[in-house]
């Protein structure tokens with residue numbers, strides 16, 4: 001592509017790509033100087049040129065080098081977003097794009113959409129679990145990666161025949177403008193509860209970041225809102241830039257997609273879907289009430305985007321396991337084992353509510369978890385308190401400690417566990433902690449392994465190190481027992 005295609009008054013030189021990180025610049029790239037939280041991209045313009053950048057987009061004065069094109073703009077971020085979209089051939093405009101945001105349930109809801117909507121037209125998925133389309137899948141860098149990656153991933157999906165994409169949109173991604181030029185056809189909100197205050201500082205800021213998706217959605221798009229989420233429903237209705245529909249169970253008033261006569265069991269769930277007066281009997285392998293909310297959100301979104309409910313119903317009966325989310329591990333042991341990605345206070349509340357249900361006729365709960373380093377510290381003690389209230393034993397362990405000591409994080413969690421009067425053990429190595437929990441389990445107990453799901457890496461000070469995933473670690477631990 002020519003530079004002049006991106007910037008009309010600039011020379012017709014050939015460019016090979018876009019970059020916002022000097023360490024990833026390739027010969028012929030355009031480098032955008034972004035001011036970040038820890039560094040300023042302007043300081044790396046020289047390095048970008050050394051690495052082969054042919055043009056630099058900047059807002060501050062920087063030393064200029066001969067033969068390089070310098071483009072000054074007060075809105076480098078906006079220019080970057082615009083350029084990403086054009087350079088990649090405006091991929092989102094040729095896809096039906098579903099954007100899912102909210103504190104919990106983004107991965108589950110977008111995975112359900114990608115799996116079921118594919119029966120109508122091929123639908124990729126981008127989020128915490130993977131970047132996935134057709135039979136291809138890779139581990140993502142972030143839940144919502146930077147704008148360069150977001151648009152390149154969408155273009156890759158278009159090139160491989162996708163007609164739709166279900167993407168998780170994190171509050172970080174929204175606040176940092178990573179999806180500003182993605183054309184969303186449908187924006188879905190799951191729920192608003194406590195998380196990420198290390199970055200957003202207040203719940204108000206956190207909600208404002210989430211709202212960006214609904215303010216930016218295209219005018220003929222549709223928003224799908226959780227009628228039962230008191231914290232978000234009114235604020236979102238007021239800020240939507242398009243029409244909206246609601247989903248729920250009727251607790252706070254009638255919803256457009258309403259689940260009635262819900263019957264939950266450990267094997268699956270049945271309910272009647274009341275969709276604007278039409279009633280459909282639904283049977284699904286999904287368990288736990290919160291997953292019914294995720295399913296309702298997905299049904300509402302897919303239906304509003306043209307998929308008949310009758311076409312969804314047989315597929316909903318047997319939804320593919322969302323990796324590491326409420327994943328039941330059965331290796332023939334005489335106790336229950338569930339691996340789940342819960343890592344927020346609300347996620348913990350919901351999982352333990354379900355755990356109590358499973359063990360109500362006998363059996364105790366043993367939980368294994370930690371909390372991430374260099375992230376929200378306040379929630380650590382709260383997670384300990386919640387688990388302590390429900391468990392016979394809590395095994396605290398490492399969970400992406402990054403530049404903190406797992407022992408220090410563990411002590412913060414343990415203070416909450418002890419406050420609830422529960423027994424807590426600290427086992428630093430996560431695999432040994434899982435082994436320990438299994439060795440403590442008796443017939444009829446439930447072992448819950450929370451926080452990492454199927455993640456195949458662990459973050460330490462120097463970055464990601466390979467990890468086998470909680471689901472695999474659980475299987476191996478059970479086999480050792482046998």
Ligand SMILES: CC(=O)N[C@H]1[C@@H](OP(=O)(O)OP(=O)(O)OC[C@H]2O[C@@H](n3ccc(=O)[nH]c3=O)[C@H](O)[C@@H]2O)O[C@H](CO)[C@@H](O)[C@@H]1O[C@H](C)C(=O)N[C@@H](C)C(=O)N[C@H](CCC(=O)O)C(=O)O
Nearest residue numbers: 020021022034036037038039041044142143144146170172
């Ligand atoms: C807190 C946060 O989100 N930070 C993101 C942010 O970093 P930053 O603002 O600190 O950037 P910076 O390090 O100050 O650098 C400023 C600029 O200089 C550039 N630079 C920097 C150094 C250098 O040598 N050369 C260079 O060019 C950087 O590429 C950047 O353009 O912008 C960077 C570029 O896009 C991101 O990589 C980085 O994500 C970090 C790695 C991260 O871990 N983010 C997490 C918290 C995140 O985004 N998580 C969400 C939510 C997940 C969830 O729901 O749990 C996600 O979507 O994954």
Ligand SMILES: Nc1ncnc2c1ncn2[C@@H]1O[C@H](COP(=O)(O)OP(=O)(O)OP(=O)(O)O)[C@@H](O)[C@H]1O
Nearest residue numbers: 103104105106107108128290325340341342347350
């Ligand atoms: N609708 C929901 N309400 C409350 N908790 C939920 C909901 N859906 C899922 N959870 C809990 O949150 C955990 C994470 O679910 P999921 O991965 O779908 O959320 P997420 O929003 O994508 O999280 P992240 O962005 O951190 O990956 C689940 O394992 C479950 O414990």
